[in-house]
Amino acid sequence: MSNIAIKELSKTYNSKSPVTALTDINLSVATGEFVALLGPSGCGKSTLLNLIAGFEFPSSGSLLINDETIKAPGPDRGVVFQEAALFPWLSVWDNVIFGPKVNNIPRHEYEHRANQMLRMVGLEDFRDHLPVQLSGGMRQRVGIARILTLGSNILLMDEPFGALDAQTRLSMQELLLSVWQKLKPTIIFVTHDIDEALFLADSIYVMSARPGKIDRKISVPLDRPRKLEDTSSKIFRSLRLEILHMIRSTHG
Amino acid sequence: MINPQFKKILLGLTLPILICIVWQYLGELPQFAGILPTPFKVLQGWGDWIFAKPGMGLNPYLGTWTANVSYSGSRVIQGFLLACFIGIPMGLMIGWSRLASSIVDPLIQGLRPIPITAWLPFSIAIFGIKDFGSIFLIFLGGLYPIVVNTTQGARDIEKNFVRAALMMGASPYQLLLRVVLPASTPSIFTGLRIGLGIAWTAVIVSEMVAVKSGLGYVLWDAYYVGRMDIVLADMVSIGVMGFISDQIIVLVQNKFLSWRILQSH
Numbered sequence: 001m002s003n004i005a006i007k008e009l010s011k012t013y014n015s016k017s018p019v020t021a022l023t024d025i026n027l028s029v030a031t032g033e034f035v036a037l038l039g040p041s042g043c044g045k046s047t048l049l050n051l052i053a054g055f056e057f058p059s060s061g062s063l064l065i066n067d068e069t070i071k072a073p074g075p076d077r078g079v080v081f082q083e084a085a086l087f088p089w090l091s092v093w094d095n096v097i098f099g100p101k102v103n104n105i106p107r108h109e110y111e112h113r114a115n116q117m118l119r120m121v122g123l124e125d126f127r128d129h130l131p132v133q134l135s136g137g138m139r140q141r142v143g144i145a146r147i148l149t150l151g152s153n154i155l156l157m158d159e160p161f162g163a164l165d166a167q168t169r170l171s172m173q174e175l176l177l178s179v180w181q182k183l184k185p186t187i188i189f190v191t192h193d194i195d196e197a198l199f200l201a202d203s204i205y206v207m208s209a210r211p212g213k214i215d216r217k218i219s220v221p222l223d224r225p226r227k228l229e230d231t232s233s234k235i236f237r238s239l240r241l242e243i244l245h246m247i248r249s250t251h252g
Numbered sequence: 253m254i255n256p257q258f259k260k261i262l263l264g265l266t267l268p269i270l271i272c273i274v275w276q277y278l279g280e281l282p283q284f285a286g287i288l289p290t291p292f293k294v295l296q297g298w299g300d301w302i303f304a305k306p307g308m309g310l311n312p313y314l315g316t317w318t319a320n321v322s323y324s325g326s327r328v329i330q331g332f333l334l335a336c337f338i339g340i341p342m343g344l345m346i347g348w349s350r351l352a353s354s355i356v357d358p359l360i361q362g363l364r365p366i367p368i369t370a371w372l373p374f375s376i377a378i379f380g381i382k383d384f385g386s387i388f389l390i391f392l393g394g395l396y397p398i399v400v401n402t403t404q405g406a407r408d409i410e411k412n413f414v415r416a417a418l419m420m421g422a423s424p425y426q427l428l429l430r431v432v433l434p435a436s437t438p439s440i441f442t443g444l445r446i447g448l449g450i451a452w453t454a455v456i457v458s459e460m461v462a463v464k465s466g467l468g469y470v471l472w473d474a475y476y477v478g479r480m481d482i483v484l485a486d487m488v489s490i491g492v493m494g495f496i497s498d499q500i501i502v503l504v505q506n507k508f509l510s511w512r513i514l515q516s517h
Contacts, residue, residue, distance in 0.1 A: 072418070073415065073418040073419045079415065081415075083412070085410070087416075088511050088512075088515060089435075099420035102417070102420060102422040102423070103421045130511050130514060132511060132515045
């Protein structure tokens, strides 16, 4: 339903000294696939996500979703931002229904779904709270519920759990996996955390910086549904080591 | 035990009361006689200005306080509301659209350095010695801070708020109304409070010259006929009105910005 095809894409910022953020990116994501973009800061992984979101546009190459070029941001590609980017003047509920509301969808059509999604992320009792009254993890859950209510087929997640403490991050990862298991959206997940990428993704694209490019694709052979115990399995550990070596060698 | 709130009020009143006592004492000394009316005289004059029956004796101010306060007040309200209705949308457009900014901002920035007092002759020439001569000045005085602060608020909006709204399918109009406007409200209210302060300055100045009623008119008129008790009572009245109107804005602001208040705690 929603596959993403990126061919020979590059992105250069024209300034006094032009900066090449991305070069020669080739990437194809199948419908329902969980993909992680893994790399150090400055490798252009967030830029790549912004291009898919339609916030920015490639300098050359092609970026197609269902064989169509991306022209603007849209509800088919829901973005979860690093700092949640909830509207602080709206309650949790009003944040979650912002999408259907601006798309003029009648209330009876979205109300049930919005409630369902709030329940799925465990925030049904916090509908009337303001974002400022929530913890960082809860805010990210609202951010997820908001794009699930929107009905996006593609979820673009920009280090969404990067600012959370270790415990919260783990439970958010489990939550995301259970949501993905239920709804099977296509997910592109940006992270610099190797464990996170291994635990969540079907395929990991390891990127390196200056200029930002994809070094390698790694398929994660762990079974679904994944459990916490998988993170201490032998195959998990050896993959982690392999990726670590890979990142070190390109960092010289 | 005295409760802390009450104690704070008492402490705050100490200095004003002390000044009044010294002033009263000095004012009654023969060598200072006739320079300034004593606080007691001011209160007496003020009382007559408010409560006495009009037309009694030779005092032209008897019982006219309420009328003059409402003249000035209604001019401020009209001029200030006009400034809001034009200033807020204008500021949002300048802050949000590069095109609007290129077209409108130079004019605003070009006119802004001209003090509103310099507009007095212009205003009288165009609108005459009528209400609108005064209202125009109040409008102009309130307009600049409202436009400038609203512009700032719209410009400083967090990039990811805009991106989030676009991602969810908001149209440019929805983006402006549902995201840019609420995100700008803190700076808009800053502009409103500054604008209202200037509006009170403008009403007094304009009433001294451009109309024949209101607190500003009485202030100048009383000075000419040597009624310094009325001058002082008038000054305090202006201060009280300014304070009350500012508190009203603060009240509205707290209602609109509860999310913001929670944020800063």
